[in-house]
Amino acid sequence: MRISTSRQAKYVATALATALSLSTLTACGGSGSGGSDAKSLKMWTFKQSHVKALRNAAKEFKKETGISVSIEAFTPEETYMTKVQSAAKTGDLPDVLEVHSDGEDRVLGAAGIAVDLRDDYKGDWLNEIQRSVHESGLVTPQRFKKSQNKESSDNGIKEGARYSVPLTIGTFGIVYANKQKLADAGIKQPPKTWEDLIAALRATTKKDPKNGGLTTGLKARGPGLNWILQPLAFAQLGKKGYEDLWGKDKSADFGSPNGVKVLSQYNQLTPYWTPGTQSLDVDQSDQTFAQGKAAFDVGGTFTLAFLQQSGMNPDDVYAFGLPAPKSGAVPDRALAPMALTGITLSSASRQPDNAKNWMQFLSSKKVAAQFAQDATDLPATDLGADTAKALGPTLNSMVQSFKGTPETTYDPNLNQNFQSPGYEQNDVGDILADLSPLKRASVESTARKISNLNQSYWKAAGQ
């Protein structure tokens, strides 16, 4: 009798353990539901600074349509796409995703995760958006051709498809200067040329050697190249000379006299970096600036929102596009606004029409103007005559740096057609760091190394 009871207990325990294990496995597998129910939508973003603005917009959307939208943020940015990737595998994608424009949207399109919006995002909806970013999210013939290379991450996209609608625009290469520190160094207005910027840095670091320098997130590897060297090189060499730096022709790339020239100019910053800038990521460097530990900070239009979140008053900073050298080919160089983030309709959405209504709602003028104020960010929607009022003085001053012709405007878009497929800016950023601020390499050897790497990319791409 005792033996039998013991056996029963063993079987019950075993059955329980098995059931528990299997239930765990089932949980790991996910429900596969995705999307949301008929009266609610889900949207994900990677921008913490957009959450409040999107939630405010969602409240208005609910008033108008009765459909609620829940907004969730997943940070840091680097992990966001991993989250999207795993959600796609388990069928847990939301209805709408905010993504980096002109890159991630096409990768999601190629994977069948982003829906082609070409039949909806046109006419009135398209005309709500600023003309300069009308091609954002669109697979142009050039983009389609580039995607055909097997090294391309968006291999598989369809020509003419639209995989995202721009939500915010902006640009890189925006310099923020602490007005007080400049005033303390006897500088009354923001630098207008590269030479003025170097002179201002000399003055502020002389006044305060420890906290008077320049900072940017060099630990992130790309910013020195992408936010400073590239707009500087465009202004110095003009569009053709700039594009040739990344070309297949070794005689015109970074190893050429033109390459050496722009690297020498970039090297002028070396004495003025804030100590330890090379160990700071983008957020940390912005915090350093907001805490008064640097006189200048280089970032993008999006940096202002973070500075404000870090306790800095936007009125206490000058914000301007990275100044061009006086003797450069394009002394009045402008910075092109590009779509920074876009919204994508997920193929897992069970109510795509409601999701499209929400996306179109976000593109409307009134909602976008409120979004700009709530997020301290530039919306992609054309605000027309209300632009200055909706953006406020500091954001509006950045918009001024957008005004230029195609030949005088630097386009900071990543993965440009003149660069090789598979080009990786961070690898170039590492080489550049050895020149400045680390002083581990000369201008000439840096030029040679970047040239060799550039040629390697072309070789690896089989072109």
Place this chain on the structure above:
Amino acid sequence: MTLQPTLPARVEKDRTTPPRSGPSRRRDSRYEALTGYLFVAPAVVLFLVMGLYTVGYGFTLSFAKWNGFAPNWEWVGLDNYKDLLWRDPVYAPRVRHAAANTIWVMVAAPVLTVVVSFPLAVLLNQVKRFQGVLRSVYFLPYVTSGVAVFFAWQYILQPDGAINSLLSGLGLGSLQQPQGWLGNPSTAMPTMIMITVWGHVPVAMLLYLTGLQGIDRSILEASELDGAGWWRTNMSVVWPLVRPITAIVLLLNLREALQGFQTFLVMTNGGPGDHTNVLGLEAYRLAFLKNLSPTLGLASALGWLLFAAALVLALINLRALRSKT
């Protein structure tokens, strides 16, 4: 002697339990076997799904090109391995550079861990009072190790951080690092090695302490009677006796140095420049930080190369252990 108390009990049991017939015994043994299988079933199912499937998936991925999103993998055979080892003009030099840095960590971190943890364990073993408290104190780095602590280290090592302030306060201003200890390429890697050692010493010290407490007192007394002093006893008697533990400590630290990268990711991201990039970090970058390029297969291949290296090291270590003990 030790069997005596149990013997009568067994005899008593044999007397009271009636002998079982053949079919009954077989039924019992079947039940027993079935029970055993059912008990291990959850673990086996979990291993098959979470372990074997994942390992198999990762291994097959190392022969493909994929960015994590595309619907199909492109099979490339051994190309990923060839590209990493010698063929690709972009990836192969990066892997070689990261391998050189990794070798530095693999040599310095285990050796320094032994150099610090063995004397610490010997001293701790001789402390008569507060041994438990001290053991807990020295074990703290292991318990607290994590992303938050690595961030704390980052602040301590900054130009205006605690280390530079301390040096200045001690009148050793010339040793300060104006760019921070992680901002200077010459000090970044040694600093990272020191922090790795800081994280590894507690476990190593505990292992040594366990070994030291297992040494027969009579051996130590014999060496004292033979006239050996403290130094000679520890170097000529204790050290050889704890050699198997040293082998384990070295093996654990070698594996961690070869495959670990979290500290590097959080504290330096491989920088400044690319001066602290290690193989584990390079695999992570290939997997997740390549702007969705189809490099997951390369990351997986690098992971398997690291596994192969770890396996070789483990075999060498086992061999060394067998011959010395």
